[in-house]
Amino acid sequence: MKKSVFLGTLAASALLAGFASAGTLDDVKARGELICGVNVGLTGFGAPDASGNYQGFDVAICKAVAAAVLGDPAKVKYVPTTGETRFTALSSGEVDMLARNSTWTFSRDNDLKLDFVAVNYYDGQGFMVHKDLGVSSAKELDGATICIQTGTTTELNLADFFKANNISYTPVTVADDSEAQRQYLAGACDSFTTDASGLAAVRATMPDAENHVILPEIISKEPLGPAVRHGDNNWGDVVRWSFYALVAAEEKGITQANIEEVAASTQDPEVKRMLGLEGDLGAMMGLDKDWAKRAIAASGNYGEIFAATIGESTSIGLARGLNALYTQGGLQYAPPFR
Amino acid sequence: MAYVASTPKEPFRLSMLVYDTRYRSYTIQIVVLLLFLAFLAWLLNNTVENLAAKDKDINFSFLFQRAGYDIDQQLIPYTNDSTHGRALFVGLLNTLIVAFFGCILATLIGVFAGVLRLSHNWVVSRLMTVYVETFRNVPLLLWIILAFVVFSETAPAPRDFRVTEEMAAAGEEPAASKILFDSVAFTNRGASIPRPYLDHSLGSFSVLDVPINLSVVAALALIAVGVWINRRLVVHARSVQEATGVRPTIWWKSLLILFGPIIVFLYALGFHLEYPELRGFNFQGGINVAHSFTALLIALSLYTGAFIAEAVRAGILAISKGQTEAAYALGLRPGRTMRLVVLPQALRVIVPPLISQYLNLTKNTTLGMAISYLDLKGTLGGITLNQTGRELESMLLMMAIYLVLSLIISSGMNVYNTAMKLKER
Numbered sequence: 001m002k003k004s005v006f007l008g009t010l011a012a013s014a015l016l017a018g019f020a021s022a023g024t025l026d027d028v029k030a031r032g033e034l035i036c037g038v039n040v041g042l043t044g045f046g047a048p049d050a051s052g053n054y055q056g057f058d059v060a061i062c063k064a065v066a067a068a069v070l071g072d073p074a075k076v077k078y079v080p081t082t083g084e085t086r087f088t089a090l091s092s093g094e095v096d097m098l099a100r101n102s103t104w105t106f107s108r109d110n111d112l113k114l115d116f117v118a119v120n121y122y123d124g125q126g127f128m129v130h131k132d133l134g135v136s137s138a139k140e141l142d143g144a145t146i147c148i149q150t151g152t153t154t155e156l157n158l159a160d161f162f163k164a165n166n167i168s169y170t171p172v173t174v175a176d177d178s179e180a181q182r183q184y185l186a187g188a189c190d191s192f193t194t195d196a197s198g199l200a201a202v203r204a205t206m207p208d209a210e211n212h213v214i215l216p217e218i219i220s221k222e223p224l225g226p227a228v229r230h231g232d233n234n235w236g237d238v239v240r241w242s243f244y245a246l247v248a249a250e251e252k253g254i255t256q257a258n259i260e261e262v263a264a265s266t267q268d269p270e271v272k273r274m275l276g277l278e279g280d281l282g283a284m285m286g287l288d289k290d291w292a293k294r295a296i297a298a299s300g301n302y303g304e305i306f307a308a309t310i311g312e313s314t315s316i317g318l319a320r321g322l323n324a325l326y327t328q329g330g331l332q333y334a335p336p337f338r
Numbered sequence: 339m340a341y342v343a344s345t346p347k348e349p350f351r352l353s354m355l356v357y358d359t360r361y362r363s364y365t366i367q368i369v370v371l372l373l374f375l376a377f378l379a380w381l382l383n384n385t386v387e388n389l390a391a392k393d394k395d396i397n398f399s400f401l402f403q404r405a406g407y408d409i410d411q412q413l414i415p416y417t418n419d420s421t422h423g424r425a426l427f428v429g430l431l432n433t434l435i436v437a438f439f440g441c442i443l444a445t446l447i448g449v450f451a452g453v454l455r456l457s458h459n460w461v462v463s464r465l466m467t468v469y470v471e472t473f474r475n476v477p478l479l480l481w482i483i484l485a486f487v488v489f490s491e492t493a494p495a496p497r498d499f500r501v502t503e504e505m506a507a508a509g510e511e512p513a514a515s516k517i518l519f520d521s522v523a524f525t526n527r528g529a530s531i532p533r534p535y536l537d538h539s540l541g542s543f544s545v546l547d548v549p550i551n552l553s554v555v556a557a558l559a560l561i562a563v564g565v566w567i568n569r570r571l572v573v574h575a576r577s578v579q580e581a582t583g584v585r586p587t588i589w590w591k592s593l594l595i596l597f598g599p600i601i602v603f604l605y606a607l608g609f610h611l612e613y614p615e616l617r618g619f620n621f622q623g624g625i626n627v628a629h630s631f632t633a634l635l636i637a638l639s640l641y642t643g644a645f646i647a648e649a650v651r652a653g654i655l656a657i658s659k660g661q662t663e664a665a666y667a668l669g670l671r672p673g674r675t676m677r678l679v680v681l682p683q684a685l686r687v688i689v690p691p692l693i694s695q696y697l698n699l700t701k702n703t704t705l706g707m708a709i710s711y712l713d714l715k716g717t718l719g720g721i722t723l724n725q726t727g728r729e730l731e732s733m734l735l736m737m738a739i740y741l742v743l744s745l746i747i748s749s750g751m752n753v754y755n756t757a758m759k760l761k762e763r
Contacts, residue, residue, distance in 0.1 A: 084724055091392060112727040113392055133497075133619075143618040145527055150716075151724030156406045159418035170527075170620065171408045173710045173721070183710075187495040187526050188629075190619045231393070 024096050024235035025286055033075050036062035037095035040080040040176050044201045044310040045101050054078040057309040058099040061120060061226050061243055064295040068242045068287060073298035082176050083151040087112050091229060097239050098227045101195060103153045113230040117240035120225050122322035122331050124218035125154050126196035128203060131211050133190060138217040142167035147180045147189035154194050157220040177202055195222045197318055204315040238285050245292040247334040248274060249301035251325055256300035259293060274337040281337060302332065400726040407721050409712050411628055414548045422722045429717030430739065436635055437700040443639035444699060448646025453676065455651050473644035479705050481641055486633035486709040493526040499616050523614050523621045528628040530614030530621040537608025553607060560603055564596045630711040642699045649691040653684035685758050693751040697744050714739060
């Protein structure tokens with residue numbers, strides 16, 4: 001019995017370790033398909049639509065990368081991951097990249113051996129409560145029962161916040177957003193805490209959204225971004241610059257609709273370099289000339305993606321805030337394409 | 339007989355390893371063993387190489403780092419400043435407490451249902467059949483989730499218990515109220531039960547940061563002494579009965595010995611109960627038993643109880659009908675026949691399958707993760723694993739702990755089995 005348990009462990013760990021070869025870019029090209037780890041279901045960021053196709057703000061990055069590398073934004077296989085399974089899925093090689101509202105932290109970067117390539121959403125942790133409770137500040141939540149998703153940074157922030165304010169709470173640890181929502185709606189917890197954007201997304205899917213408020217306190221910094229395995233720098237660059245191409249496109253006014261027109265008429269040297277009309281930026285990463293053009297054409301520039309998936313005109317209704325371009329008072333800033 | 343001894347002694351040749359039946363079995367066993375060891379070595383090597391490729395090592399030092407997360411149900415003091423190692427123990431204790439009460443409850447339910455299933459009363463025996471078949475044939479996880487959802491969706495929210503000033507002025511009753519003489523609050527989060535308190539506690543001391551309450555120790559000691567004296571009394575009564583044929587009346591002495599000292603002790607220390615009260619969002623004071631615990635306990639006990647019922651039924655059926663008839667002939671009533679004649683013998687058949695049911699129940703506590711019960715799987719195998727990223731270490735440690743736990747339970751039960759089994763002389 002002892003032996004068989006040991007054997008099982010080793011077999012499991014051997015499978016877990018997988019066979020992550022050096023070049024993810026080559027693997028993806030050879031496979032003809034990008035495997036992207038996404039959220040199990042967070043409306044607006046990454047969730048299957050009515051016909052079962054994944055859509056959302058994070059999913060758009062998968063599409064942009066697939067378009068840049070494989071020439072077709074549809075050549076993506078989406079692997080739903082929970083807060084608990086996401087990093088194991090990435091480091092074991094089960095997915096090529098993770099685009100799943102994951103917070104960039106020091107220990108994840110160094111200890112978990114991940115590389116966060118960029119920040120696609122600057123977020124912070126918030127609290128949602130039922131309006132009837134009459135709570136107007138998170139500091140009034142002394143003694144409350146709080147639903148919290150396990151395996152997240154929010155779990156640790158929550159403990160820190162209550163400790164710093166010298167108040168107490170009862171945690172209810174749940175596995176994913178939908179379970180948290182069920183427990184919260186059933187009244188099993190007074191408050192649900194996660195990234196403010198996640199709260200807005202969850203609230204949008206509630207039947208009685210107007211009865212729930214998101215408290216004003218933002219208790220942490222949650223820079224969310226796509227992640228790849230540590231050590232494969234070339235692949236990290238591909239994902240990073242595919243994302244920055246979207247940000248730069250917004251800055252330069254290139255949209256899904258006018259991209260062909262811009263490519264034909266532009267005089268801006270940086271746009272020319274980015275769209276492959278001049279120089280050979282794509283080849284430096286192991287891609288062709290048109291990589292950025294296809295990435296932008298996949299679902300539009302950063303601003304378009306934001307507006308279409310989580311922006312103010314959608315049911316989620318998030319303002320650009322910190323995620324506006326640096327030219328408009330935000331933090332989104334693409335390094336130069338040179 | 340000389341010709342037998344004169345059989346020529348063949349010199350050993352290498353081919354005999356394959357063609358000679360005397361050696362062949364050894365050859366096969368050694369080859370299989372070598373192959374098995376090579377397979378193990380390959381797995382080990384593969385693990386080490388892949389870890390090295392990912393620049394990871396095997397390191398258990400995370401157990402001594404600050405955990406940083408909170409746990410709802412804690413039997414020993416724990417805060418988010420405690421270490422991951424302590425979180426492991428909190429989780430382990432949560433596992434053990436469910437397993438402990440689960441085994442007791444499942445045994446009670448199982449024996450009860452198993453005996454009743456053989457009842458001559460048609461309704462009773464069919465009801466037990468329905469119980470056994472439904473619980474045995476539906477996955478345990480579904481029962482756990484069902485129990486949890488029933489509790490959390492049907493019970494009132496804590497705020498339904500609140501009486502606002504307007505309501506008091508209008509003479510209205512709140513939507514929900516406490517049960518059992520206003521002492522237990524059953525909300526959609528858990529049950530708040532009264533907590534025993536002593537005015538003059540004997541104090542406490544700590545062993546490895548685990549506080550040990552001297553009052554509780556003293557109370558337990560008093561009970562143990564009472565039980566021991568009572569047993570002496572019963573033995574004495576029996577010897578008197580055997581010697582004279584008259585059994586002395588001892589029931590009031592037993593009651594006095596068993597309960598007298600502990601009542602006096604508690605009274606002297608100022609025993610009272612602290613009732614839960616609604617303050618803020620939740621009931622404060624009292625002991626809060628979360629529904630995740632109750633639901634897990636009930637589902638595990640009912641599910642395992644169905645299997646134990648079958649083992650009990652098999653055990654009883656294995657006892658020859660002659661035993662029952664002989665007992666009836668001696669004038670024993672059916673209840674006593676079952677208790678004094680049939681069940682003690684049936685135990686010999688029941689105990690071995692019972693061991694494996696106890697092991698199953700203990701291991702099945704890991705399913706508590708589905709309803710947010712933070713047992714060992716929830717702390718070490720869930721949050722700690724995730725926050726530290728030490729999958730291999732956490733999994734190995736967890737498997738080792740469950741293995742040790744199972745081995746302890748089965749060796750304990752084996753000792754009991756040896757004591758119970760038929761003494762052949």
